[in-house]
Amino acid sequence: MGRPRPEVRSLKKLLLAALTAGVLRGTVCAHERAVWNIDDNVSAAYRLTDLLYVEPSDTCALAVCTNAPPSRYFDRESGFINGLHASLTGLLLGDRMYARLAYDRVSGNVRYQGYAQNGTPISNGVSGAIISDYGIRLGAAFPNGAVMAVPFIEYGHHAWQRLIGVGTRYAYEEDYHHDYVALGALIQVAFTRRLIGSVYAAAGQTLNPAIAVAALGFSQGLGTAPLVKAGASLDLRLSRRLGLYAAIRYTRFSYGQSAPQESGNLVIMEPQSDTVVADYEGGLRLFF
Numbered sequence: 001m002g003r004p005r006p007e008v009r010s011l012k013k014l015l016l017a018a019l020t021a022g023v024l025r026g027t028v029c030a031h032e033r034a035v036w037n038i039d040d041n042v043s044a045a046y047r048l049t050d051l052l053y054v055e056p057s058d059t060c061a062l063a064v065c066t067n068a069p070p071s072r073y074f075d076r077e078s079g080f081i082n083g084l085h086a087s088l089t090g091l092l093l094g095d096r097m098y099a100r101l102a103y104d105r106v107s108g109n110v111r112y113q114g115y116a117q118n119g120t121p122i123s124n125g126v127s128g129a130i131i132s133d134y135g136i137r138l139g140a141a142f143p144n145g146a147v148m149a150v151p152f153i154e155y156g157h158h159a160w161q162r163l164i165g166v167g168t169r170y171a172y173e174e175d176y177h178h179d180y181v182a183l184g185a186l187i188q189v190a191f192t193r194r195l196i197g198s199v200y201a202a203a204g205q206t207l208n209p210a211i212a213v214a215a216l217g218f219s220q221g222l223g224t225a226p227l228v229k230a231g232a233s234l235d236l237r238l239s240r241r242l243g244l245y246a247a248i249r250y251t252r253f254s255y256g257q258s259a260p261q262e263s264g265n266l267v268i269m270e271p272q273s274d275t276v277v278a279d280y281e282g283g284l285r286l287f288f
Contacts, residue, residue: 035148035190037287038235039098039141043245045085045283049106051129052276053077055114075273077127077162081108085281091141098139098150098186104279105132109166128163131277139186150186154202154229155179158253172216176255178209180227194237201230209255211270217263220270223256235285243285251277 055075083106090099112125135156142149157179165171184202191197209222233247258270 035143035146035188035196038188038190038196038237038243038285039089039091041089041243041285041287043085043087043089043283043285045245045247045281046082047085047104047106048080048082048280049131050080050278050280051078051110051131053273054275055271055273075112075114077110077112077129079108079110081106081110081129081131083107083131085279085283095143096141098137098141098152100137101135102137103132103134105130107131112164125164126166128161128166130161132159133157146190148188150188152184152186152202154182154184154204172213175212175214176209176222178222178253178255179207180204180253181207182227182229184229196235196237197233198235199230199232201228203228206253206255211255211258213268216266216268218261218268218270220258220261222258222270223272225254225256227251227253233281237287241287243287245281245283245285247279247281249279249281251275251279 053076083104085102085104087100087102089101091097092099107128107130109126109128112122112127114122114125133156135154137152137154139150139152157177159175159177162174162176163171164174182202182204184200184204186198186200188196188198204227206224206227209224210220211222212219229249229251231247231249233245235243235245237243253275255270255273255275257272260267260269262268
């Protein structure tokens with residue numbers, strides 16, 4: 001049998017190249033659709049929150065500051081609390097606009113270390129905490145093959161009900177809250193048609209922070225400060241309608257010192273504080 005003519009060999013090579021390109025293009029399109037489709041969902045998850053709250057001693061808001069070494073703090077609360085997360089995410093306007101609405105609520109007891117108002121040290125106290133957050137994120141979606149980038153703006157609200165002295169007759173509640181606005185970016189990558197990873201980071205500012213202590217008749221605004229948020233998640237799509245995901249999220253913000261306020265025989269002032277929150281989530285997504 002003679003060798004194929006040159007034009008036949010060229011035609012075979014051309015057909016093989018076209019077939020290979022079609023397979024690769026189909027794979028890329030599938031991955032791209034995977035990124036798009038993952039963002040049309042309703043999510044519900046269990047959330048474990050690691051809370052760290054510190055009122056540093058260098059603000060000298062209370063008399064004990066004059067006798068405290070630089071490394072000491074007035075109040076420190078730390079520990080794990082748990083609750084639920086829920087969110088609704090979608091791509092709108094021809095899949096070019098990204099929108100996400102989220103709500104979280106966690107509660108529990110954490111360890112309290114610090115000082116009473118009269119300067120008495122408290123080394124192993126307990127504080128109750130109920131933390132709720134909601135936020136809305138809007139961005140522009142820029143898909144490129146198996147990757148999608150979403151620059152976004154986020155607005156949200158944070159509230160913390162802090163019960164000091166749990167289990168004692170001196171227990172009382174402090175309520176903190178603030179709004180915030182932040183700018184950030186989300187990057188999503190489809191590793192396969194079913195496995196998608198996401199990372200995001202944002203920086204912004206607290207708005208209208210305030211504290212209220214009803215038992216003391218105290219209510220004051222707090223100083224605004226920068227806010228930082230970041231996170232990562234991994235999605236596993238089980239079927240057309242159902243998926244699993246795990247996520248870790250990080251938030252850090254501060255409150256500035258309040259103005260002094262007279263309350264009976266007391267002059268009360270809320271000192272500057274720093275809060276760091278790490279959230280761990282695992283749950284379900286329902287796709288639409």
